[in-house]
Amino acid sequence: IDRTSLLLPKVEVDVIEVASRCSKTINPTAPVILVVMTGGPLDLSLYKINDDIDAILYTSYPGQAGGMALSHVLYGMYNPSGRLVTSMYPNTYLDRVALEDMRMRPEEEEKPNSNTLGNENDDGNGDRYPGRTYRFYDGDDVVYPFGYGLSYSSWDYSIELMAMEEGGQQFNQEDGRFVLDMTVNVSNTGSMDGSNSILLFHQGPNAGRRGN
Numbered sequence: 001i002d003r004t005s006l007l008l009p010k011v012e013v014d015v016i017e018v019a020s021r022c023s024k025t026i027n028p029t030a031p032v033i034l035v036v037m038t039g040g041p042l043d044l045s046l047y048k049i050n051d052d053i054d055a056i057l058y059t060s061y062p063g064q065a066g067g068m069a070l071s072h073v074l075y076g077m078y079n080p081s082g083r084l085v086t087s088m089y090p091n092t093y094l095d096r097v098a099l100e101d102m103r104m105r106p107e108e109e110e111k112p113n114s115n116t117l118g119n120e121n122d123d124g125n126g127d128r129y130p131g132r133t134y135r136f137y138d139g140d141d142v143v144y145p146f147g148y149g150l151s152y153s154s155w156d157y158s159i160e161l162m163a164m165e166e167g168g169q170q171f172n173q174e175d176g177r178f179v180l181d182m183t184v185n186v187s188n189t190g191s192m193d194g195s196n197s198i199l200l201f202h203q204g205p206n207a208g209r210r211g212n
Helices: 010-026 066-074 091-095
Strands: 033-036 055-058 155-162 181-188
Touching (some): 055 066
């Protein structure tokens, strides 16, 4: 990671703290929305637990029409369906993942003579390499996970797995297991029309072994 911190600059932290606190003092029932425009992950844990902030809207780089799109979402004219394309890590992630270390999988054991042992901010994992991306990371709890996203609607999901008929069965070339047909049913149970981005994760039987 080529950044020295996953936290917002101090001047922005101060502005958010003062603006949200003053807004709630003047009108406790008025919602305060924190809009974050950035191209990478941030540690937003401070605002996730802030009672003066009612919601966080992460827009990444919204582009030329971003202002109009943002207003449509904030005023309920559009039902958002986006999801995070990266995990939002805690700031301690930078202490354990060096820019030049491209390993994806985490270390099995803690490094000896860890230079973070005894640190008041240490969570007991020392500086053990926690891995990269949602596929392998096993460090501290992330602030928001990969694929996280909210909607103004509520949704019901159901999954149906259907084995193919014997004459039409397909086999996985690696382990010979049957490939199944899958149907995912999604129902909007809310009062507002909207779209829903479906994420399906599959873990193979040899996941984490023999280079898989």
